[in-house]
Every structure is written in structure tokens, then in C-alpha cells.
Amino acid sequence: MRAVGLKRYLPIEHEESFLDVELEKPKPVGRDLLVKVMAVSVNPVDTKQRAPKDDVEEEPRVLGWDASGIVEAVGEDCIDFRVGDEVYYAGSITRSGSYSEYQLVDERIVGQKPRTLDFAKAAALPLTTITAWEGLFERLAIDPAQREQNKDKHLLIIGGAGGVGSIAIQLAKWAGLKVTATASREETSTWVRKLGADAVVNHHHSLEEQLSEEVDYIFCLSNTDQHWDAMATIIKPQGKICSIVENKDPLDLNVLKSKSATFVWEFMFTRAMYETSDMRKQQELLNQVSHLIEEGHLQTTLTETLHPIEAKTIKQAHQMVESGSMIGKVVVDGF
Template sequence: MYYIDVLVIGGVGGVGSIAIQLAKLAGLTVISTASRQESIDWCKKLGSDYVINHYKPFVEQLEEINLKGVDYIFCLNNTDQHWDTITTSINPQGKICSIVETEEKHDLNLLKSKSAAFVWEFMFTRAMYQTKDMQEQHKLLSALSELIDQKKLVTTLTEVLTLINADNLKKAHIMVESGKMIGKVVVEYFE
């Protein structure tokens, strides 16, 4: 039997946390990246079958779990930093998706011999360009909401700061910018 796998780069963030769960619901083998123990624990709690360290080369770590590469890669953290290891880790005819813009030019020829695809995902594309399938965004978010209501997915909310004010906004930014935030922070209620 052939198993389809996905590597989620940045599994502890808000998007990664949901992506791990959706991939498990779809029946995929999920490998996510994390480096700190609490981040590793979070990814496993959400359903990651394996967690590898994003500061180390992926290929060697994938080989340690008996994978020569992966079928899908979802890059949610620093496409520039991970480009070489992404192109090396993708299986022939695999698909790579990133939501993180690049500052560097990258060699797509690295994917040619593998017939691998690279695509961008941007949440606002449909609305910005008034695409024919613009209503799909509503359907996707409604389906996600139903999965949360049915307790098939857990939310990514991990921190709540009460009262929207300058101090709490600063605290929230510090938490997010630290690079150590797990899940999402919400600042709620005006004074």
C-alpha cells in the first residue's frame, strides 16, 4: 500500500496547526517541523505522525523515518530559507505550496527533472481578482467552522489578552514576533 505524505513547514503556527489536522482528516501521513519540545508536543497533539527539526537538513531526517522524500510540502515559514531543502525533499511529481513571499529569486529548474509543481496560496486572491469561484472562500471557511463545531478540529487559540489597548497590543506583537508563539493570540474587548 502506498501512503501519501505531507511535510508542513511551520506546524506550530495558526495555519500549520489547522493544516496538520486537515491533513490527518484526509488520511495523509503528516510530517511537521518544530524545534523546541513544546512545539514538538503541540504538533504531535494535533496529529503529526513525525516531527523533524527545521534547523537541520530535511533529507537526512526524512531518511531516518524511512522516507526518501514527500509527496506534498506546505511551506508556512521562510520560503527563502527552506528553498534548497524543499526542492531536494519533494518526490517526483510532488507538489509544493507556499504562503510565504520570497525576497530572493529561486531556480524553478530544480523541480524540472522531478516534474514537481510549485504554487502559491493567498487567501485574498479570489476577492482581489473577482474570480469565478470567489464563493469558494466562503464555502471553505464554513466547512472549517463546521469541523470545529463538530469537534473534529481544535482551534489554534492558545492565548487571550483581555482589553484592546496599547499595552496588550504590544504584548501580543512581542509574543508573535518572538518566533516562539504556539497557535494564535487574541486581543479582545475595548475598555
């Protein structure tokens, strides 16, 4: 099968940062699905995994953790999917990725693709949707069923125009919250307002000075170190902070003590990486999101589409993500 892989970890501009390769088509066993990949999305985790280092792979390594496609075959223990089903998923960081014609993925982290979306629009969603859903409704413990009570709750999303922020704004508004999102450019401010943000502040300026009140929840999607002190100041007593961005410097948790405030990490690969007992929750949430999209409550966050899936276009997509100026998501579709 055709795939896009790497053997060395090189700057994206290097001619061998990605290679077009031929690999053996895998066979599903157990609860694995063999999916014929129709479209893939590129996320910051892809660029971090490819970041330059001295490691050399004996066999080409295939990256990619967002895909949509068609079930080609199923393992003997599969119970949720059949051959021909259209699916979308984010896969596991411990397994071979989605930059390939066919991919194996555990059915417990796979959802039924929204019927109203094509493969490219669907591929833009899984990783960011799982991250946003888990961050809001599990780590921050916001109950989306309590929409009336949530109207009195205020959420700050730091980094609102990126992939996770773009879906988090929509999910938070569906759950009834007041949402303030950060954006620093006119086009990103317009984008987050279009998605439903009630207010916009600039994360390059003092958040404390721009916000008129403390907030109940903070979802940090950009530079935890930079915003740590500000978050500690603007979180309400007994409020909750969740971040998806690893810190470089030690975080002083003492600044949260007097407020009895909560800080928690969100890493959407945790369930698949450790095969947790509740791993199937990712399938369930992806299926629920499919229904929300089909009912018009949510929209895809796709903003750029490249074609076809090959080393050249994967390189281009990585360059776009690494630029730090992406709005929404970039997808590469079709072999």
C-alpha cells in the same frame, strides 16, 4: 466608534506604534455586513503591514485581518446573513481592518461562527484556516474526500507549530494523509504531535538527513529561501510544493524540472483583493470548517488571550507574534 489605529509605521516598542482613536461608524451597502467585533486575532501579516517605513497616514489606519462578531446591519444586496448572526472571517487586506468596534466585510468571505466556540476561540481561526484549506485542497490539489487513497500520501509541513501549521496538521489528518511537521523546541514538538502529526523533524537541521523517504507534498510556512534546495531534494517526482512565505532571493525553478514537480503560491487575500468569480468559496469553506469543529474533527488553535481591544494589548500581541516563538494563535477580545 472606538478603534486602534496608526498614523506612522514605527517599531512596536514606540509609544505611538498604535493609538486609541475614535472613528465614524461605517454603514453597509451592497453585499457588505456591518459586524460588531467581539474578538480579533493577530497574524504575521499584521506585523508586516505595520513594519517600520517612512509612510504617514493622514487618517488613522486600522489593521487587523481576523475577527469574530455579531452582524449589526446588512447591505441591500446581502442574501446569506441576517442581523444577529454570529460570524467569523479574515476580511480583505485592501479595506479597513478589525481592530475596531465595527467593521465592514463582504458577506462572500464571511462564515457562520462555530456554535461550540466562544468569540475568542473562533477569532483564532479564519485567516489561518483559509490559508491552510486553500494551500492543501486547492493549491496542492489534495482531495479530502479520498481519505483511503490519501493514506498512502506523505505531507511535510515546514513550520508546524505556528497558526497556519496548527490548523494544516489537523486538516491534513482529517483528509487521511501521513503528516510530518517541523518543530525545533520541545514545547513545539509536543504541540504538533498533540494536533496529530505522525512525525516531527527539526527545521534547523538537514531535512534530507532526517526524512527517511521523499514526500508527495510540501507545505512551506517558514522561510522559503532557506528550505528551497531541501524541498527540491525531498519532493517526489511529480510531487507538489506550496509556500506562503515570499522569497527574498530568486528561486531556481530549474531544480524542479527533472522531477516535473509543481511549485505554487498560496495567498488567502487573493479572492477578496481581486473580487474573483469564486470569491464565495471562502464563505463555503469557513462554514464547512464550522461543521468540522462542531463534529469534533478540528479544534481551535488559540493559545493566548489578551483583554481588552486597545492600543496597549494590540501592541503586546504584535510583540508576541514578532518574537517568532508563538505556538498557535494570540487573540485580543472585548472593548
